[in-house]
Amino acid sequence: MPRGRRGKTHKGTGGDGTSKKRTDKWGTPSENPKFRAYYEKQKIMKPEEWEAFMASMLSPLPTSFRVTGSRATAQELNEYIKMHHLPSLTGISFEGQTVDPPKQISWYPQGLVWQLNLAKRVLRKSEEFRRFQLFLVYETDAGNISRQELVSMIPPLLLDVQPHHYVMDMCAAPGSKSAQLIEALHAADASSASSIPSGLLIANDADYKRTHMLVHQAGRLASPALMVTNLDASGFPNIKIPSESSSSGLTTLKFDRILADVPCSGDGTLRKNINIWRDWSITAPNGMHTLQLRILLRGMKMLKAGGLLVYSTCSLNPVENEAVIAAAINQSSGEFSIVDVSDKLPGLIRRPGMDAWTVAVDKDGTTKDTFAEYEESIADKDPPKRVVATCWPPENAKSLHLDRCIRILPQDQDTGAFFVALLQKAPRQEPAPSVPQDGAPQKRKADDELDGQPEQKRTKAEVEEDFEGTTGGTYSEQPFHYISEDNEQIKEGLEYLNLRPTFPSHLLFARSSKGDSIRSVYLTNEIIKSILQSNDTSRIRLINCGTKVIAEHSTGGTARAFRFLHDGVSLVLPHVKPEEILDASVPDLKALIAGYNPTFEELHEPFRSALQSKTGTSYLVRVTPSEADDFKQPIVLPLWRAAASSGLLLDKKARSALSLRIFGEDVSPAGQEQSQKSRDKAAAATPAEVVADGLDGEGDEEGEAMAVVDELGADAGIEEVQEVAEQQEAIEG
Ligand SMILES: C[S@@+](CC[C@H](N)C(=O)[O-])C[C@H]1O[C@@H](n2cnc3c(N)ncnc32)[C@H](O)[C@@H]1O
Structure with a gap:
């Protein structure tokens, strides 16, 4: 089953509640003899290692999760896990055996990743683990934690993305690696998370439905530097940007970093997708x-001189791994080399890539060691499908440094199997850049300009070539258009929010037909604006971009009002005048979380008087922690103010997550309703099972994202907007 589809995961557990050999529903071991015979022939490891390899492959995969790095709360949340959950999860024994507490992964920067090897039965019986799981579920929903396989975290780390980089994720859905790339783009100012990076991530996937999973996953990170496209990566069109050396011309955008996490047979994921057996x-x-190979070659073409590209698969097969790398390097006329990453990610156990392998040429498993041998064997036959020559090791395989590729095997550190190679394009030979006197950053130039050949006029054939191989098909996304700064509605709306003149209103766009009333307003950065204005969005099949920062809201009066949106708070905050930010205490926060629209009387001074003295409807509320509080960063949230009451503009999940973290319990209306239901159901087994299902490895990150799309359809996110609008109506009412 090609990687990228959902497979049902079977599980079995032993007395200690951790991994045990799994069987299928007929009770036979889930193993495929052809698999072992094939890989033994490939010599992917020493013969004496096979037992450990198979034992690992047949046991369930531990859960791993990552605290998202660009959020101001990341370190705080990590500390919270250490201080509040770890002590109570340490030293727990189950049926006479000690259960391992969550383990911090040493090779992941800042210790933001954890691994947990736990069975459902332990979850059901252990109150401590259930509480921890509830915390994870809520924080995941709120976007502060991401479930992700450990090995899947490696490729973005090797790319070393900086905030000014132009980055492309060629096969990006469901988006866990894209999320890491976005975090890296925003890493410059992790303390405030308010800076807008000058770089860019284009997250692309050929599967339309899966691009919506991507929008949902990446959307939780609210980046104005993100674009999501829906194209065949092997024919990804050239993206045009304005040329700096010619006022009228366009030039081709080249990327500093590219991730090609390609579709593959996926046998490295056997531990979680047992049907692959x-x-x-x-x-x-x-x-x-x-x-x-076609995807990789296209990526190599789009990379800047000196740029880095990661090729990765979750396949063990050298035909999908080293063979692709070798063929691509050989076709690049010496421009590319494999980077030695042995000093990167210390603590990660890895094996070298292979420079010799054989190729199975029929389904009985007949192998041929060379292409010549294969050709000879089919000389008098007319096979319907020929195996291409590049599947075999090339003659120069030994000189390509294929050993610099990374192979991860499951038995080495209890993970899935994985393959990664970091490629570098040779740097351009050019004169040393002149350093500006004032130290001001120089404007970036596209590659064509560095060549001194800015694109001027293009022939029809050239333009068609740009789009060669694109997926075609109907494209019916709502148009994207930047809002003129003279637009009366937006001028009034921004005035209503009383934003400073520093607010980059020239970077706002709406997704409606020109002339229609604007409902939601998105913010992008400069490079995305240039791209949108220089390319036909239907030709690049743009699905989404930027972050929704403010939305229109009717006040019932004549003024055209806008409200702040939770996702956009960190982006607008630096531009909000102090008088629009109301300070509240921790008990006020509790009252705001516990009720959708607490009256002013339910709130405390001086927050109550501040609210009473205001006349508008849209504000931000800020809760600054005291020494005694567990949270250390101020919390800033959008607030709606009515005549005698007020409410947070926060969706249910974010409300619950915040409550659990700050107050140790879910005091939100949804949480209270859930507690009531639990009390009503005296038999606690059912809710515990519901909770257990979220964490025990039954689902995978993709399955979870898929469920969201199934639930919300292509309009994921709309529900949240509606929910917030309903809250407002309740407040106004
Ligand atoms: C291994 S998955 C990518 C996982 C993703 N990088 C992540 O970390 O969440 C491979 C993806 O490639 C997509 N795909 C398949 N063929 C493609 C093509 N020709 N161009 C672009 N994407 C393609 C699939 O839809 C699938 O989502």
Whole structure:
């Protein structure tokens, strides 16, 4: 089964509640003899390592999660786990055996990643683990924690993305690696998370439905530097940007960093997608190889001189791994080399890439060691499908440094299997750049300009070539258009919010037909604006971009009002005047979380008087922690003010997550309703099972994201807006 689809995960547990060999529903071990025979022939490890490898492959994958890095709260949340959950999860024994507490992963920067190897039965019985799981579920919903496989976190780390980089994630859905790339783009100012990076991430996927998973996943990180596109990566069109050396011309945007996490046969994920044991095909990788190579070659073409590209798969098969890398390097006329990353990610146990392998040429598992041998064997046959020559090791395999590729095997550190290679394009030979006297950053130039060949006029054939291989099909996204700074509605709306003149109103766009009333307003950065204005968004099949920062709201009066949106708070905060930010205490926060629209009387001084003295409807509320509080960063949230009451503009999940973290319990209306339901159901087993299902590895990150799309359809996110609008109506009422 190609990687990227959902597979049902089977599980079994032992007395200690951790991994045990799994069986399928007929009780036979979930193993495919052809799999072992094939990989033994490939010599992917020493013969004496096979037992440990198979034992690991047949046991369930531990859960791992990442505290999202660009949020101001990341370190705080990590500390919270250490201080509040770790002590109570340490030293727990279950049926006579000690259960391991969550383990911090040493090779992940800042210790933001944790691994947890736990069975459902322990979760059901242990109050401590249930509480921890509830915390994880809520923080995940709020976007502060991401469930992600450990090995899947490696590629973005090797890319070393900086805030000014132009980055492309060619096969990005469901988006866990894109999320890491966005975090890196925003890492410059992790303390405030308010800066807008000058760089860019284009997250692309050929599957339309999966691009919506991507929008949902990445959307939780609210980046004005993100674009989501829906194209075949192997024919990704050239993106045009204005040329700096010619006022009228356009030039081709080249990327500093590219991730090609390509579709693959996925046998490295056998621990969580157990159906692959049954569906595993010995020849399918030969077919995947061709698409993988085309995607990689396209990525190499779009990379800047000196840029870095990561190629990765979750396949063990050298035909999908080293063979693709070797063929691509050989076709790049010496421009690319494999980077030695042995000093990167200390603590990560890795194995070298292979420079010799064989190729299975039929489904019985017949292998041929060389392409010549294969050609000879089919000389008098007319096979319907030929295996391409690049599946075999090239003659110069030994000189390509394929050993610099990274292979991760499951038994080494209890993970899935994975393959990663970091490629670098040779830097351009150019004169040393002149350092500006005033130290001001120089404007970036596109590659074509560095060549001294800005694009001027393009022939029809050239333009068509840009779009060669794109997915085609109907494209019916609402148009994207930047809002003129003279637009009366936006002028009135921004005035209503009383934003400073520093607010980058020239970077606001709306997704409605020109002339229609503006409902939601999105913010992008400068480079995205340039791209949108220089490219036909339907040709690049743009699905989404930027972050929704403010939305129109009717006050019932004549003024055209806008309200702040939770996702956009960190972006607008630096531009909000002090008088629009109302300070509240921790008990006020509790009252605001516990009720959708507490009356002013339910709030405390001086917050109550501040609210009473105001006349508008949209504000921000700020809660600054005292020494005694567990949270250390001020919390700033959008607030709606009515005549005699007020309420947070925060969706249910974010409300619950915040409550759990600050007050140790869910005091929100949804939380109270849930507690009531739990009390009503005296038999606690059912809710515990519901809770347990979220954490025990039954689902995977993709399955979870998929469920969201199934639930919300292509309009994921709209529900949240409606929910907030309903809250406002309740407040106004
Ligand atoms: C291994 S998954 C990517 C996982 C993703 N990078 C992540 O970390 O969440 C491969 C993805 O490639 C997409 N895909 C398949 N063929 C493609 C193509 N020709 N161009 C772009 N994406 C493609 C699939 O839809 C799938 O989402």
